[in-house]
Amino acid sequence: MTEPRSRAWAGLALLWLLAVAGLAWQQTGFWQAARLDSDVLALLPGAAEDGRVALANQRLAQGSTRQIVVLLGHDDWAPLQRGAKAFASRLQDEPRLQALPPDAAVGDAMAAYAPYQRGLLTRDQRQRLLDEEPQALASLALARLFAPGAAPDWAADPLGLELGWWQARAGRGPAPREGLLALDSPVGPWVVQRFEQRGSPFALDGDRHLQAALDRAFADAQAAAGRPLRRLQAGVPLHAEAAAARASQEVATIGLGSLLAVLLLVWLAFRSLRPILLVALSLLVGVAAGVAATAWVFGQVHLLTLVFGASLVGVAEDYGIHYFASRQQDGAAPRPLMRRLLPALALALATSVVAYLTLAIAPFPGLRQMAVFSAAGLAAAFLTVVLWFPFLDRASPRPSRFSRWVAGSLARWLRWPRGVAGIAIGLALATVVGVGLLQLQVRDDLRSLQASPPELLASEREAAALLSLPSPAQYFLVEAGDPQALLRAEESLVDALHELRASGTLAGWRAVSDYLPSQSRQQADAGLRRTAEAAILAQASAVLGESLVAAPEPDAWLGPDTWLAAPASAPLRPLWLGEQGGPGWASVVLLEGLTPDSTAALARLAESRPQVRWIDRTASYSALLSHYRQMMGWLVLVAYVAVGLALVLRFGRAAWRALLPTALAATITLGLLGWLGVPLDLFGVLAQLLLLGFGIDYGIFLLEHDGDPASWLAVCLGAASTSLAFGLLALSATPALHSFGLSLLLGISLVWLLSPCFRPRREIGALAR
Structure with a gap:
């Protein structure tokens, strides 16, 4: 019976080795960057979101996941210009970054809007045409006519409404200046440069390659400027790279620290190299199987799962230590000893695996990854001990002074006292x-899952304030039965937002209807403009002694299809959901300068509007x-x-x-x-x-x-x-x-x-x- 049993054990051990090796080989691609994830929201369930909210979140994330924004500032424009050009020049050959061109040129955008410009008015222009007397408007228009440098096509736009419409939108962000994208602020000008990350930032080598490239370019910029420059930076890749670097350090600290502690304990207890090597083998197989199984089940492994999984080393060694402790005390042969220990070891494995799998009860992808990683790793370490130790272990370790002291400590351990002392x-x-x-x-705070460097968070907040970047975590979702009804509902919401901005509750917003008004509003604005300009041109004709003719009305009105096809709409396209994600049509209105007080006011605003939903992901x-x-x-x-x-x-x-x-x-x-x-x-x-x-x-x-x-x-x-x-x-x-x-x-x-x-x-x- 001994020989057949030995062959059976040997066959099981060989099958286990082949299974682990095959799974590990299949999942070798895990170490590729695309298989690692650092998005905090990927840890959390999204089942509570309906399809439209999920689509909105996906659209908002797609526009920023690979982009980096850098702002360089100085009090004086000339050195800032030199420094910004040197900064961009240094990054031209950087393999991990690609400079992004600015948004559609103003000239191209104006040309795309030109056929529909007579139906486009700002809120202030509309109010002025409604409130001002025709005589006052005519005086203002004639002043523009006789001012130096008057436009030759004055009659087509006597009040300069079209230029005012563009200026109102250009004032919301950086504008071209001497070949650079510039932004004015109370502390001086800033140059804005955008880059797109190539490859992936999830390199587990402990280095922050993107940050190092930006630091080198900034050093060149300051040298070219000849003066100290200010720098702000923001972007998801920078957070991802910082998370990967932090995870690399923590995996090394936790994993190697645990491994060294375990090996030290094994050495103190058994004073032999063989137990150390075999226990280390079981840990190595366990961690490798945990990584491979997680990548196989989920397709990706979150960085926090790796950090959590590094602690598996401190649990998976129990099976090997139990084996060698029993072997040291009674000197039994390996295979009979393993058969005797197997029920207890299997029970220990079952309780530990059940404990870890309880993490998967909550529908959190991150917790389920951690559960699979730990359960697979423990099972692999257990099978390695059971199937391989009896064949690789040839001599029982001799008792050491440390093992004798620990084994005998139970007899010296104090019991809880009885009577008055115990009470x-x-x-x-x-x-x-x-x-x-x-x-x-x-504390139930989403930020407890983040560990971005404080300096990066502070820089990003300041950059977002300067650029008026809206928050992608809190927004309005507007829904309606057709595109024009959607635009009208959004316009009604934006009108209410104007009042909140006037009261200081809100800094601003980004809405499609500001660039694509509803057809009814375009028609109303065109009629309002036609009436005002008719009175202006009549008075101007009398003054000039010649007949002035108004510009012709547009042949068509700006619609969603035309707007989406124009390059000028690219920055706002993610906000237009259309018919995707749910019944009817939908769009997103992003908000700027949010505070806890403003979010409460915005939530109340949505409650009074059946077509508007307030989405607060945080x-x-x-x-x-x-x-x-x-x-x-x-x-x-x-x-x-x-x-x-x-x-x-x-x-x-x-x-x-x-x-x-x-x-x-x-x-x-x-x-x-x-x-x-x-x-x-x-x-x-x-x-x-x-x-x-x-x-x-x-x-x-x-x-x-x-x-x-x-x-x-x-x-x-x-x-x-x-x-x-x-x-x-x-x-x-x-x-x-x-x-x-x-x-x-x-x-x-x-x-x-x-x-x-x-x-x-x-x-x-x-x-x-």
Whole structure:
């Protein structure tokens, strides 16, 4: 029987090796840039959004995902001009950046609008034509006629309405100036340069290549200017590159730190190179399988998943450590020992995988990625230990001083005191923890998933203010049955926005109807202009002694199809959704200069308009995070009840000894978070769920294997490495991962310390019976 069994084990091991190698080879393309993702919103569910809102979000994101905007400023235009040209020249040969030409030239845009210009008026022009007396308008027009440099076609536009319409729109952004795109501000002029990123910024080499290229170009710009220049920059690629660089550092810190800690513990316990190499092999296979499985299931791997997955090293080593601890204590042959350990190891795998898979209960793509990564990695490490260790291990490690000390520490561990002393300690602990719980704050903030450099965020905010960039996270969605009804509904909304801007509630907006008025408004404006110009030309004809004829009316009115085909519409095309994404027609109105007070006013404005919806993605995601935090909180309580019932069935009245340490550790952890000022979010609640899955094993051990030095050694080493792994995760710059890691660091350490305090004082067999 021995030889057939050996062959069977060898066949399984070979199949496992081929499966892991094939999956890893298939997913080698993971390391390609397109397979990595750093978009925070990709972590969150989008099922709550209807098709039209999802389309709007996609359109708004497409226009900016690869663009970078750089502003160079100085008090004096001449050195600024020299510096800006040197900046652009240095980046001409940069393989990762491509300079973007400015938007459609003003001349080309004016030519495209020329046939329809008589139907285009600004709000102020329209109001002036309605309010001013014909005599006053005629005097103004005649003053323009006799002014130096009067236009030769004065009769076609005596009031200069067309030029005024263009000036009103040109004033909303940078304008061409001596071959550059310039913008005036209270602190002086700025030159605006736009670039498009080539390739992907998700290079996990720890370097910020795009930022380095911009820094080199800025150094050349300052040298050419001969004076210090101001610089602002903004763009999704810069945030993505910063996230990739940060993730590279954190993966190295957490992954390598965990690996070194595990290997150090293995060396101290076994003082042999073979356990170190084999445990390292199981960890390597586990992490590789986790990456490959995640890329295979989801097509992409989020950077936060990699950072989270780096902590897997501190959990996956448990199986190898259990094997070598038992091998060290009794010296059994590898294959019989593995058969004896297999039920316990399989149970440990099942509880850990179930704990990780609970992350997938909430419909969060990011959490599901983390669950798949961890479950696949643990399963791969487990199978590597079970299938390969019996063949690769040839000699049992000799007990070391460290392993003997750890194995014998259980006998020296203090128990929770009985009587008055135990009650006093419990009351004191309850007081300290209770005060901490009262200070614990709850935070459901989308920004907890971001870790962009503060200087980049500050630069982007200032650049957005100068360029009047609207927010893509908060906007109006306007819907109607046909294109003209849509434009009329948008015009009504924009009229209300004018009042909010006049009151200081809003800085501005971007709307298609400002450049594509409805046909009814074009006709009304053309009639208003025709009436005013008829009176002006009649008076001018009398003054000049010649008959002046008004310009002819347009043959057609500007419509959506004509406007969309014109190059001048390119910046606003993403706002025109048309018939896509839902019934009827839709468009988006973006807003500038939003504040918490203005968002409340804008939400009320939408409530009074049936064709307008206020979309606040930030508030929606915060509400979603709050909902799932509460739902997972109740799930944690249900899990405690279910685990408690299972323990009662196994251990009877002694079940509390296994459950109480984990419950106490979870409560104390929440109190400590309150004392430390770390808010509780969804990830903190999920940490409590994982704590139950990991921590309950220590209590079970004390009831199942009372006094077993090999098992106690394995549990101590496993708990120490798991605490270290999640402790390193607490170093993450991402607030959500920081609170998650800190919660598990405190929780697992406390369970480890508390579980022996509640071990039974008499034989387990009597208690179980």
